[in-house]
Amino acid sequence: MADSILCYAATVLVAQAVGGGPESKSIMDALRADPRLAHQFLLLAHLYARSDGWALAWLRTALLRPSYSPAQLTAAVAGGVAATAAGAAVARDPRVADAVMAPLDAAWDYAETALPPLRTHPKLVAALLGTLALGGVWAYRRSAAAASLARAAEVQAGVRVNRPQPTHVVASLLDSLFSRQEHAGLQ
Numbered sequence: 001m002a003d004s005i006l007c008y009a010a011t012v013l014v015a016q017a018v019g020g021g022p023e024s025k026s027i028m029d030a031l032r033a034d035p036r037l038a039h040q041f042l043l044l045a046h047l048y049a050r051s052d053g054w055a056l057a058w059l060r061t062a063l064l065r066p067s068y069s070p071a072q073l074t075a076a077v078a079g080g081v082a083a084t085a086a087g088a089a090v091a092r093d094p095r096v097a098d099a100v101m102a103p104l105d106a107a108w109d110y111a112e113t114a115l116p117p118l119r120t121h122p123k124l125v126a127a128l129l130g131t132l133a134l135g136g137v138w139a140y141r142r143s144a145a146a147a148s149l150a151r152a153a154e155v156q157a158g159v160r161v162n163r164p165q166p167t168h169v170v171a172s173l174l175d176s177l178f179s180r181q182e183h184a185g186l187q
Helices: 002-018 021-033 035-048 053-063 070-092 094-114 122-157 167-177 180-186
Strands: none
Touching: 002 021, 002 035, 002 053, 021 035, 021 053, 035 053, 035 167, 070 094, 122 167
16 A cells, blocks of 8 residues: 555656646755755655656756766866876986885885795786786675665565666665665664
């Protein structure tokens, strides 16, 4: 019974939000003002609203903010330009290069002493360490994605009044709202 009521309420809210007009504008303004509220509304809409995929996609586009703000992108570009300029300064002036390389040379000497194959087979050791690092990152990301999709499927399994939305969409909304520890505490 509660699922049916939620389904009706979510369907009406989504229809009002995408319908246009002053009511739609006031709903969208209220949702845009509070990002957490927007995420919660999107989760409710994706789980319970009987609406077409276009309406849900439009709501996601209208309510979700980009991952990086223009200020963050500007800072990243400025950091890249500064790193390039620093690299050019190191390449042109041997004194700067010596000052920068001195700690790196000391670390390299210590690593060669601690790990003898590094001196005899440096490329092989570098390739092995790089492969291990990439493998670890890949395994972690795969595990995190699988856990996120499993959590979304578990949440969707309880909703029986509506056809399920794509699991990856619900997973991204859940991840933006709740940490894995919060979800584990609810069980």
